Amino acid sequence: MLELSGVTKSYGSRRVLDDVAFRIEPGRLTGFVGGNGAGKTTTMRIALGVLSADAGTVTLGGQPVTADDRRRFGYMPEERGLYPKMKVGEHIAYLARLHGFGKPDAAAAAERLLTRLGLAERLGDRVETLSLGNQQRAQIAAALVHDPEVLILDEPFSGLDPLAVDVVAGVLAERAAAGAAVLFSSHQLDVVERLCDDLVIIAGGTIRAAGSREALRTQHARLRYDLSSADDLGWLRDEPGVTVVDFAGGDAVFDADSPETAQRVLRRAVATGSVTAFAPQHPTLAEIFTEVIR
Structure with missing residues (x-):
């Protein structure tokens, strides 16, 4: 070493x-x-x-x-x-x-x-x-x-x-x-x-x-998630503690104010439609780099 x-x-x-x-x-x-x-x-x-x-x-x-x-x-x-x-x-x-x-x-x-x-x-x-x-x-x-x-x-x-x-x-x-x-x-x-x-x-x-x-x-992860569903996810815009970053019908990227909020969103999505994907979004090196040199 x-x-x-x-x-x-x-x-x-x-x-x-x-x-x-x-x-x-x-x-x-x-x-x-x-x-x-x-x-x-x-x-x-x-x-x-x-x-x-x-x-x-x-x-x-x-x-x-x-x-x-x-x-x-x-x-x-x-x-x-x-x-x-x-x-x-x-x-x-x-x-x-x-x-x-x-x-x-x-x-x-x-x-x-x-x-x-x-x-x-x-x-x-x-x-x-x-x-x-x-x-x-x-x-x-x-x-x-x-x-x-x-x-x-x-x-x-x-x-x-x-x-x-x-x-x-x-x-x-x-x-x-x-x-x-x-x-x-x-x-x-x-x-x-x-x-x-x-x-x-x-x-x-x-x-x-x-x-x-x-x-x-x-260490630098944000509470940002990818969510995909067979149904429209327009209701996400009105969900407390959620900020929609990107949206296209059944596909959305959103920020949550806590892990519990993210899990609440997932439960609602499962209850109202067919969820095909749900995962946290990891920051890229470019995003980490920009954050730490500020």
Whole structure:
């Protein structure tokens, strides 16, 4: 487990991180979200040892992170950093060799990973000839080729089409399933919500929310319900303690002032018609994000 505790960072009189604390668990995907300038990249660079914090600690398994530990990290920066004149397959194999792979194993690992990322036909192409989306896939391969125990990716889905997003999401899920601790930032909240196990939301250099996806949904849940019936639900508008959010004949979304009110509505709906669906409506990540950064 990689854990940040009390991490603070200032540039002159401007404090960019203030008492940042969260953990990245092995075998789990942690989504790191926040607006531009919120502090995501600075936090990641401190975790990696690229920047030093003014205060606070970064630990791995409860111990301070060492240089040897960080050799088992994988990092994909937001800016692309591959050598444009190198061939894709040779470049990724070269990076594997820097991590101690023998030449045959490095070549095999590079080919296997690039194929999984959909670049099998581009192994012999120079990096600079790839589209921006394919360069992004190659950059992800560079972070993954040495099978890191901790994986930190800054905007890995940027510039990818929907099919490529699914491929990369699948690769990251596989790495987490194999036991890696994975942290990734993204502005694509729908992708984060679909993929991650845990969420960290940062704004103004402070952590506004952190925890499992389901725990945050429960914590920020409203008493909002979906109700569908074979009969018209127009009577809902006059029901005490109910605010109708959306209505279309036999389908309605409503807010209740208490769980007891919701159950009273359900009993009436069952008594007056054929109920086909009734369920609480969970808040989306976008709704949670908007709520906590206000």
